[in-house]
Amino acid sequence: MEKKKVYFLHSNIGEHLTGIEKSAMKRGNIFVKYLNIEPVFVTFSKNVNVHTNWERYVENGVVDKNITMINLFEYFQRSEEGKNLSSYQIKKEKTYSYEEEESEGITYCRMYDSNDNLVKYMIWRPNNLLSYINYFHDGKKIVRDRFNRFGQLSHTEYLREDNSVFMTEYFDVYGKRVIIKYEDGPYLISDKNAVFDTVLPDEQALILYFLKKIIGEEEPVIIIDRNKRYSPLFTERKQLNAKTISVFHSTYFANTKFRSKLNKNYKDVLNSPYSFDNIVVLTHNQKRDIEEQFGINNLVTIPHPCQTVENLDEIAPRTNKLVSVGRLSSEKNLDHLLEIVSLVKKRIPDVLLEIYGTGKEKKNLTKLVHQLNLKDNVKFKGYVDNVDSIYATSELFLFAGQGEGFTMSVLESLSCGCPVGSYHVRYGVDEMIQEETNGFLVAFDDKEKFAENIIAYLNKTDEEKLQYRQEAVNTAAKYAEDKVADKWKQLMNNLS
Known part of the structure; x- marks a missing residue:
């Protein structure tokens, strides 16, 4: 079938x-x-x-x-046909001079004419395939060639004086021009004979x-x-x-x-x-x-699905370790978490918050860490694809957002047996977190209460914490893959 x-x-x-x-x-x-x-x-x-x-x-x-x-x-x-084709190669010409340097596996090369004017600036990826070439005229960047992951020419960008792109030509891996894109439209699409037979007014x-x-x-x-x-x-x-x-x-x-x-x-x-x-x-x-x-x-x-952890009693969370996972952006209110941890530190000096994710707020958050004297208590761990082991080895997952559609990270944490401390906001946390069962909820911006709840949880006995962790898994089981799949199956059948 x-x-x-x-x-x-x-x-x-x-x-x-x-x-x-x-x-x-x-x-x-x-x-x-x-x-x-x-x-x-x-x-x-x-x-x-x-x-x-x-x-x-x-x-x-x-x-x-x-x-x-x-x-x-x-x-x-x-593009995927390029894996069986040769990559673009630069042939050095005697009439030009070249300056090369390498940093972290990336090769940079500047090409100058006989009057020492910069003509090209070329960059190779660590696998020695071209990434892009910038072309210069009278000291100004005018054109950029970009190359696909197999090293063939992908597209050529034509630049204004301010380096903004006003036109782009896209090529297939055999060198045929297949799309011309103007900044605000139109798009010109070629047929099999490289003739532009279709004109489209805009991206839609x-x-x-x-x-x-x-x-x-x-x-x-x-x-x-x-x-x-x-x-x-x-x-x-x-x-x-x-x-x-x-x-x-x-x-x-x-x-x-x-x-x-x-x-x-x-x-x-x-x-x-x-x-x-x-x-x-x-x-x-x-x-x-x-x-x-x-x-x-x-x-x-239809909620997000999850898989729950097995053999929960065999996993030992690190004592006093807290975790946050998500984009480092202003709406996530990670500055609240740092202020909360500074309050917790007064009672639990070795408390540790690991923050996973990337984003534009990293610089501001790092500055706040130093202002609050938390350099030994807060660690930025960057982005990782799989976070299950991170949740499973943490005592509490913390969430400080003011509004979400579901808060998938909360469900992921619960599914790994990690209870959650969160502001009481719409939506998601208000349906997944039960007080004194699998975590806690506090009113938005009540940092003192948030810190008090963290301290209270970290001071619970191992037996009490294990009960919280088991209840976290029990809650996540309501969102098990097969149950969510049944909801999608019903919806799909109704569409038929």
Whole structure:
């Protein structure tokens, strides 16, 4: 029996996963395992490393090897055929002089003409394949060539004086120009003979053109994870023969305190909800709130799935170790956690908070660590693909966000037997955390109470902590893969 295809619409697969990509991968994994469905991740951003990143997530067990990923530009450029072709090679010419240097395995080379004017600046990756070449004229950068992961020319960018790109030419691995992109449109698409026979006015038209190419005549299910970018394809008029599901990954409101403004990512969906066959939200409370505010009746609650840890009593968390996992961004309020830890330190001097993740707030947070004299109590550990062992060896997971659609990291922590301390916010934590059972909740911004709860938990006996850890696993079991798969199966059957 041929497997049914379901397309997940995403922007990119980066070196570090966002919560949206990670949750979609978990969904794709249960589609393969339980539903005999072949998920296809569809990405539209140009990223020469997109397949390298994807293969790493497959290798590390984050995403099932049977799930495929198709990128718009790689599709037209036939990028994966490059693995069997020769890479682009630079031949040094005697009429030019060259300066080379190497740093951390990366080779940099500047090429000068006979008048010592910089002509080219070339960079090779650690595998000795070209990464890009900048071209100069009269001291100004005018053109940049970028190369794919196999070392063939990917695209050429034409630059203004301020280095912004006004036109890009994309090539397939055989050197044929397949797309010309102007800054604000249009896009020119070539046929098999390199003749530009299709003109598309903007990115939305390009995405629609691409989707029709890969879908063909079938009527698939399309799951929209990146709503701001792709919802307009479906809200204006039905342009694809497909069943559509919009997934809300965060709160439907932007102002987390007053809920007075719609989240821009979901505004189009909420203004035209019946353009979609279903809208999936992650919690019962968000479903209830949207129904009450908008009167929408095609909402379905399906949470994220998880796997729970086995042999919990064989895992020994490190004494007084706390953990936080997520982007280092302002909305995560990690500065609150640092202030809370400084309060805990007064009673428990060896308390340790490990922070996993990357983001633009790293510099500010590092500065605050020093201001609060926490350099021995707070460690920034960077991004890791798999965090199960991190949760399992921690006493408490801490969350200080002001609003979330589900808070997947909380569920991951519970599934590994790590209780959770969190602000009491919408959504997710209010459904997963039970006071004096598997963690604690405190009112937003009450740092003193938060610290008191951490101290109280860390001072519990080993037997009491083990009971909390077992209850954490019991809570996570409600979100077990097979149970969540049943919800998706029912939804898919209803679409047929």
